Amino acid sequence: MADPRSGGSLRYSQDVAVEGMWHARIVRSPYAHARVVSIDGSALPENTVLLTPDDVADLSMYGCQIRDEAVLSRGEARFVGDPVAVVAAPTRRLADAALALVEVDYEELPAVFGIEDAVADGAVLVHERHHVSENDAAYFGIRPVDGSNVCHRFRIRHGDVEAGFAQADVVVEETFTTDGAAHVPMEPHATLARWTDDGRLEVWSGTQTPFNVRMDLAAIFGVDQSRVRVVCPPMGGSFGAKTFVRLEGLAAATARKAGRPIKMVLDRAEEWQTLNRHPSRITVRLGAKADGTLVAKTVTCHADTGAYADCGPGVAQKMGFAAPGPYRIPNVHVDSHCVYTNAPPNGAYRGYGQMQSIWASERTMDIMADRLGIDPLELRLKNLLREGDAYATGEVMHDVAFEECLRNAAEAIGWNEGREGKGLCVLMKGMQTPSRASVAVDALEDGTYRVRCATVEMGQGARYAIRTMAAELLGVGVDDVSFPDPDTDVSPYDTRTTSSRSTHMMSRALVEAVRNLREDGRTGVGEVADQGGLDPDTGQGIASSHWHQGAAGAVVEVDEETGSMKVRHVHASVYAGKVVVRAAAELQNEGSIIMGLGTSLFESIDFADGQVMNANLSDYNVPSITDLPRITHDLVEREGAPVHGLGETALPPIPAAIGNALQSFGIRPRSLPMTPERILDAIDERDAQAGTRELEAAE
Amino acid sequence: MNCTLHLNGTETALGVDGKDMLLNVLRDEVGLTSVRGTCGIGLCGTCTVIVDGQTTASCILPVGLADGKEVTTIEGVPSDDPVKVAFEKANAFQCGYCTPGMILTARAFLDENPDPTDDEIAEALAGNICRCGCYVKIADAVRLAAGMLRDEKVAA
Numbered sequence: 032m033a034d035p036r037s038g039g040s041l042r043y044s045q046d047v048a049v050e051g052m053w054h055a056r057i058v059r060s061p062y063a064h065a066r067v068v069s070i071d072g073s074a075l076p077e078n079t080v081l082l083t084p085d086d087v088a089d090l091s092m093y094g095c096q097i098r099d100e101a102v103l104s105r106g107e108a109r110f111v112g113d114p115v116a117v118v119a120a121p122t123r124r125l126a127d128a129a130l131a132l133v134e135v136d137y138e139e140l141p142a143v144f145g146i147e148d149a150v151a152d153g154a155v156l157v158h159e160r161h162h163v164s165e166n167d168a169a170y171f172g173i174r175p176v177d178g179s180n181v182c183h184r185f186r187i188r189h190g191d192v193e194a195g196f197a198q199a200d201v202v203v204e205e206t207f208t209t210d211g212a213a214h215v216p217m218e219p220h221a222t223l224a225r226w227t228d229d230g231r232l233e234v235w236s237g238t239q240t241p242f243n244v245r246m247d248l249a250a251i252f253g254v255d256q257s258r259v260r261v262v263c264p265p266m267g268g269s270f271g272a273k274t275f276v277r278l279e280g281l282a283a284a285t286a287r288k289a290g291r292p293i294k295m296v297l298d299r300a301e302e303w304q305t306l307n308r309h310p311s312r313i314t315v316r317l318g319a320k321a322d323g324t325l326v327a328k329t330v331t332c333h334a335d336t337g338a339y340a341d342c343g344p345g346v347a348q349k350m351g352f353a354a355p356g357p358y359r360i361p362n363v364h365v366d367s368h369c370v371y372t373n374a375p376p377n378g379a380y381r382g383y384g385q386m387q388s389i390w391a392s393e394r395t396m397d398i399m400a401d402r403l404g405i406d407p408l409e410l411r412l413k414n415l416l417r418e419g420d421a422y423a424t425g426e427v428m429h430d431v432a433f434e435e436c437l438r439n440a441a442e443a444i445g446w447n448e449g450r451e452g453k454g455l456c457v458l459m460k461g462m463q464t465p466s467r468a469s470v471a472v473d474a475l476e477d478g479t480y481r482v483r484c485a486t487v488e489m490g491q492g493a494r495y496a497i498r499t500m501a502a503e504l505l506g507v508g509v510d511d512v513s514f515p516d517p518d519t520d521v522s523p524y525d526t527r528t529t530s531s532r533s534t535h536m537m538s539r540a541l542v543e544a545v546r547n548l549r550e551d552g553r554t555g556v557g558e559v560a561d562q563g564g565l566d567p568d569t570g571q572g573i574a575s576s577h578w579h580q581g582a583a584g585a586v587v588e589v590d591e592e593t594g595s596m597k598v599r600h601v602h603a604s605v606y607a608g609k610v611v612v613r614a615a616a617e618l619q620n621e622g623s624i625i626m627g628l629g630t631s632l633f634e635s636i637d638f639a640d641g642q643v644m645n646a647n648l649s650d651y652n653v654p655s656i657t658d659l660p661r662i663t664h665d666l667v668e669r670e671g672a673p674v675h676g677l678g679e680t681a682l683p684p685i686p687a688a689i690g691n692a693l694q695s696f697g698i699r700p701r702s703l704p705m706t707p708e709r710i711l712d713a714i715d716e717r718d719a720q721a722g723t724r725e726l727e728a729a730e
Numbered sequence: 731m732n733c734t735l736h737l738n739g740t741e742t743a744l745g746v747d748g749k750d751m752l753l754n755v756l757r758d759e760v761g762l763t764s765v766r767g768t769c770g771i772g773l774c775g776t777c778t779v780i781v782d783g784q785t786t787a788s789c790i791l792p793v794g795l796a797d798g799k800e801v802t803t804i805e806g807v808p809s810d811d812p813v814k815v816a817f818e819k820a821n822a823f824q825c826g827y828c829t830p831g832m833i834l835t836a837r838a839f840l841d842e843n844p845d846p847t848d849d850e851i852a853e854a855l856a857g858n859i860c861r862c863g864c865y866v867k868i869a870d871a872v873r874l875a876a877g878m879l880r881d882e883k884v885a886a
């Protein structure tokens with residue numbers, strides 16, 4: 032059977048259409064912080080609907096972790112692009128034309144940009160108070176700091192860092208930063224909302240989080256969750272962009288006023304005003320003995336979440352708990368903060384904050400190796416977590432594969448044949464914990480089977496993997512197992528399709544579902560729940576029921592005159608446990624590596640006073656086929672091991688592997704992306720230091 | 731204006747504004763959702779169609795300029811076409827959003843250059859973005875398709 036993707040027949044969220052629907056466009060604030068004084072729609076033709084803050088005054092605040100959002104922001108825009116009104120018309124073209132006819136008067140208010148200013152004393156507060164949400168995405172003990180821009184702070188307290196540093200022969204301290212980045216899914220955000228005659232809300236939306244969207248929509252409209260239905264057609268990519276409530280509240284509120292179904296599809300430029308990746312600033316202090324034994328580490332992270340928290344608290348927490356790295360370090364303190372600014376909201380992005388802290392921590396390892404005069408591979412091997420070791424959170428590590436991945440990466444780039452221009456990185460990253468997954472399998476009249484499952488398809492191949500696993504358990508061919516679009520009315524509850532958890536969790540839930548189906552004859556439901564979680568004040572507990580493990584190696588060349596770097600080869604080694612569908616696993620690895628290259632080399636959102644200056648694909652570059660170095664990778668499998676998710680493991684180690692390859696030339700990049708200008712600065716810094724040392728030696 | 735496209739071999743008459751972009755006309759008037767927009771400025775290749783033998787970004791082509799011309803979308807490429815088959819064999823897609831544009835671009839390219847080098851393949855696809863990052867397997871697919879097309883010629 033021909034694949035619907037090669038024939039072009041696959042229909043995405045943006046292709047959903049229902050009878051009588053109108054199209055809507057969003058009127059957005061041109062100011063980073065402003066109060067809406069008045070909205071004038073008098074120039075609009077007949078046959079348009081204008082939704083203003085007055086129309087939604089009855090709706091409740093929402094937010095997946097902090098309740099800080101309102102449909103149309105209650106007339107106070109907090110970033111350039113914050114929706115202040117919606118216009119709807121019978122066609123997209125008419126809606127486009129109507130958009131230009133809406134006049135809005137604003138009163139500009141003071142705004143705050145960047146982490147440094149947001150945490151300074153007396154900073155403008157983006158929100159006065161921080162209310163923790165009731166959504167089940169706010170499960171981990173959120174610690175807002177009222178009267179500040181910090182909407183969550185997370186700590187790890189493990190051992191005695193002062194005593195640890197006192198034992199150290201060498202201490203290094205460095206601050207690293209990462210710029211904001213855009214997900215750039217090829218298909219834009221798209222949502223269709225309608226109210227049924229009996230007052231139920233139905234939404235078709237490209238989203239990774241159907242049940243969280245249902246919870247927030249129910250909260251917004253003050254109805255029971257059973258009165259809201261969310262259906263998820265396939266997405267043309269997401270990478271974290273299509274998570275939690277994005278267009279759904281606006282479309283539903285407009286549909287309510289218009290009395291007809293409303294469809295919203297974003298223009299490309301609006302993507303940069305919808306959700307991006309957290310810029311970060313991370314300071315690492317690391318102490319080691321002369322023989323390379325790590326004795327103490329402190330990490331301070333700040334994640335800029337923009338004007339609304341979204342899942343930023345969770346991102347900051349994962350950034351924090353991945354920061355110690357896969358090493359035995361007896362004394363570790365981590366302080367991670369999620370900070371509001373007047374920028375578009377930042378949220379989930381492939382790797383969920385962990386790329387940022389892995390970048391900082393793994394760059395520090397190579398700086399330490401330099402200072403100690405120890406080979407960076409040896410330094411890592413000496414300190415790696417091994418089976419049965421406890422992590423900084425107190426949890427005991429099982430099914431450990433760091434060493435194997437690291438050695439594979441080193442071998443692939445020829446580490447032993449000279450290490451000029453070569454760099455390594457090893458990582459651990461957490462999976463959503465606690466989490467719950469359920470799946471139902473139905474035996475159909477025609478002898479085939481149907482899987483009802485809320486795992487969404489965004490290109491990662493989850494549906495095919497889940498069908499494959501179900502078919503194996505049922506003893507039938509994959510084509511005898513169907514998997515309709517996730518639908519909260521019929522698919523059993525699942526936490527969400529994030530953090531590379533779905534294949535792993537569903538592989539376990541399916542076993543039970545198929546067993547129950549055998550007993551029942553018609554239908555079987557399986558459910559698994561992973562317990563865990565961390566104390567937000569000490570960071571002790573279970574950060575991840577299951578750790579993703581991997582490593583990367585990179586080979587680079589630099590033109591020291593221009594600062595331009597050529598990446599020659601990248602290898603990623605990822606622990607897969609057991610591979611379900613090899614081609615899909617390879618594609619996820621390759622895709623993660625390529626996205627990691629964009630992050631490493633050029634992807635950066637350019638802001639001026641809160642305005643995105645490069646919100647198009649001409650000024651914001653994403654990797655094309657001509658940007659690629661030699662790409663290789665391997666999937667580590669083990670007899671009897673469980674299925675490990677691998678949708679993002681190969682992304683976070685790429686930047687540090689490349690940065691560490693530069694370090695082999697004495698060039699020490701600290702900021703992502705590593706643009707030619709930044710590399711030139713790092714070369715100047717190296718040469719200035721060498722000059723100082725020569726002078727000192729001469730004296 | 732009245733505009734006639736020879737769309738995938740069928741005469742298709744449309745009453746449209748000639749300034750409307752071909753992409754929107756194909757999606758909204760003809761219902762061909764295989765033609766997809768991403769960048770809207772001619773840079774990403776997801777909206778690629780073939781107009782009189784030339785790969786064209788339909789997001790920036792006013793439909794009036796396609797009047798009377800042959801327009802081919804992925805529906806006009808038979809399902810046993812070697813390029814389509816090669817994309818499937820090589821697993822050269824994830825979400826599949828970029829795939830029709832990739833296949834059409836590769837199709838037109840291989841007609842001109844039946845025995846390309848790896849660099850030529852990359853050059854030909856430089857204007858087609860795949861954010862899922864399937865490029866390694868896309869290049870495999872194009873190499874595979876080139877071989878299949880050459881074999882077909884030998885057989886014929």
Ligand code: FES
Nearest residue numbers: 768770772773789
């Ligand atoms: S949408 Fe036409 S080239 Fe990108």
Ligand code: FES
Nearest residue numbers: 824826828860862
């Ligand atoms: S397969 Fe998703 S964009 Fe290419």
